[in-house]
Amino acid sequence: MTEIIDVKSIAQRVREDLKVRVAVLRDRGKGIPTLATILVGNDPGSEYYMASQKKACDSIGAEMLKLVLPEDTSEEELLRTIRDLNDDGSVHGIMVLLPLPKGISEGKVAMAIDPSKDVDGVNPVNIGLVASTSGGVAPCTPESVLEILKASLKELKGLHAVIVGRSNIVGKPIIQLLLREHMTVTVCHSRTSDLKxxxxxxxxxxxxxxxxxxxxxxxxxxxxxxxxxxxxxxEGRITGDVDLEKIMGKASMATKVPGGVGMLTTVLLMRNLVECAEKVL
Amino acid sequence: MTEIIDVKSIAQRVREDLKVRVAVLRDRGKGIPTLATILVGNDPGSEYYMASQKKACDSIGAEMLKLVLPEDTSEEELLRTIRDLNDDGSVHGIMVLLPLPKGISEGKVAMAIDPSKDVDGVNPVNIGLVASTSGGVAPCTPESVLEILKASLKELKGLHAVIVGRSNIVGKPIIQLLLREHMTVTVCHSRTSDLKxxxxxxxxxxxxxxxxxxxxxxxxxxxxxxxxxxxxxxEGRITGDVDLEKIMGKASMATKVPGGVGMLTTVLLMRNLVECAEKVL
Known part of the structure; x- marks a missing residue:
């Protein structure tokens, strides 16, 4: 039988731990972890994501600043907003929602976020630190994959992980996180010969x-x-890359979509926020 | 038959190209690419490497500043030296030879080098850019591997490369360079089960x-x-990881040691230097 991994419970455990850590900071009078999320324009996906971040902040006792800038914000204005947040000691995490309006460089925005407040690990400094040290802030989706594997498998060391896809925000950071766990890692993609x-x-x-x-x-x-x-x-539904019905009985365990990796990402964004806050509070 | 890859010729071709590019910068009065190499103490390996960098600079018409600091240099003094070189418009590349004396953090030194002068790709910004964009400066040994593969194989796309070793300066950057070429990439190491x-x-x-x-x-x-x-x-000789005698006849092609990858690294350091200089001159 294939076990469907209970990601909800994993998320719940992480959330409970974060609640305690936020309470400790608050009760000792150190301050409250605060996330500043910037939305430029009104992409419906980003609005939804902003709302779910607010819910996640509330659930652990953290604060959130919502900064909604008009669609016609210039790159320079956005960069200035980010710099102000970098300098603001009451803000511990900064996240800029994508996609950005045309004419604003995602690369420049990523570079502008102070690496110590970069809760989604998009600044090249964090990408580099994750790739070359045990430090740095990793993006939340790759972290979710690692967290699920750690919760589900007895030992990762020596196991062979095959990652299908090499995107900058998912596939490539997963390589680094799994290598840190001493896994053997293969990355394959659309150009791979004999993918199966x-x-x-x-x-x-x-x-x-x-x-x-x-x-x-x-x-x-x-x-x-x-x-x-x-x-x-x-076909009108949120669907994953895996045909779960077909792998049932052959896989030992699997996540489902929805209700899988996505259940964990926002909670791990909160963990990155709390870790950034703990370093300065 | 196994072909021994003629790395010397590859290095020669790169060197000839660089000579021309340096001459163009010089003849147009733009300036001469200049490398500043810092040696702290007197590690014999580093002294040898410094001498070979000087030879390489001479061979393409570039300049080199040798900065030899005493063994008891403090971290702060070294960082100040690096910052001065960052600010010096006549210096286009900065390299700090390793190992550093105890008490000096390699990480801090790497972070201090201006990414646009970081010819050996050690600053996390460059590691991150190499890992997430088509830009950034990659370290020279990984670049050598890529250069040799490009010169030796008709097409890299879709081929499966297996990297044995996951060090920060060799194995891990190679992953990124080979993924950029659309290869399938596996990284294995001492913990890999069934390595062969x-x-x-x-x-x-x-x-x-x-x-x-x-x-x-x-x-x-x-x-x-x-x-x-x-x-x-x-056994008293410089030896590679590969038992060349045993793979002769089975491999289609192979590099030897010495006379392989190492023939190319210093030339590619020069290429990084010329590219950094071309961006500002």
Whole structure:
């Protein structure tokens, strides 16, 4: 039987721990971890994400500043807003929601966020620190994958993880996080020859391509642990990269979509926030 | 037959190109690319490396400043020296030779070098840019591996490269450079279960572990291209990670040690220097 990994419980455990840590900071009079989230324009996805961040902040006792800037904000204005937040000692985490309006460089925005407040790990300094040290702030989706694997498998060391997809915000940071755990890591993608042969060599398969239902039983070996990072709209539903029905019985365990990796990302954003706050409070 | 890759010729081609580029900058009165290399103390390996950098600068018409600081230099003094070089418009590249005396943090030194002068790609900003964009400055040894593969194989796209070793200065940056070329990439290491099975899945095997003669014919598939990044002293000789005699006839091509990857690294340091200079001159 394939076990569906209970990500909700993992999220709950992390949340309970964060509640305590925030309470400690508050009760000792050190201050309250505060996230500043910037939305430029009115992308509905970003508005939804902002609302869920607010809920997550509330759930652990953290504060949130919502900064909504008009669609026609210039790059310079946005960068100035970020610099002001960098200098503001009462703000511990800064997040800029994507996509940004045309004409604003995501790269420049990422570079502008103070690395010590960069709760989503987008500044190249954090990408570099994650890739070359045990420090740095990693983005939340890759962290979710790691957290799920740690909670689900006895030992990661020596296991072979095959990551399908090499995006900057998911696939590539996962490489680094899993190498830190002493896993053997393979990254494959659309150009990979004989993709199924490669994915079948994985004890763990992480699907992060954004192709609905692509990974079926022909992609995995018997007993593999399958983590589905994909979320696409497909036939009117939110659908992952994994065809869960087809891998049932062959995989040892798997996450579902929705109700999988996505359950954890906002909680781990909160953990990054609390860690950034703890370093300065 | 196994072809021994003629790295010397590859280095020669890069060197000729750089000579022309330096001459163009000089003849147009823009300036001469200048490398500042800092040696703290008197590590014999570093002294040798400094001398070979001087030779490399001479060979392409670039300038070099040798800064030799005493063994008892404090971290703050070294950081101040780096900051002065950052501010010096006549210096285009800065390199600090390792190892540093005890008490000086390599991490802080790497962070102090202006990313736009960081010719060995050690600043986390460059590590992050290499990991997440097509820009950034990559360290020279990983660049050498890529350059050799590009010169030796018709097409890299879709091939499976297996990297043995996950060090910050070699194994990990190679992942990023090879992913950019659309290769499938596996990283394995001392904790990998069934290492030989993994390495035998590689069209390309990059050995970067520092274990003399470890990789023999049992580690590779018929026709693999084998790049040896190891350099260890073993039985009085400089020895690579690959037992070249044993893989002869099984690999399609291979580099030797000495006379392989190492032939190219200093030339590629020069290329990074010229590229940094071209951006500002």
């Amino acid at each position: 042969e490669v994915t079948r060599s994985g004890d763990v398969v992480v699907a992060a391509v954004g192709k609905p239902l692509m990974v079926d039983d022909t992609y995995i070996r018997e007993g593999a642990c399958v983590i589905d990072v994909g979320t696409s709209e497909f | 099975e993994v390495t035998r899945s590689g069209d390309v095997v990059v050995a970067a572990v520092g274990k003399p003669l470890m990789v023999d014919d049992t580690y590779i598939r018929e026709g693999a291209c084998v790049i040896d990044v190891g350099t260890s002293e073993f």
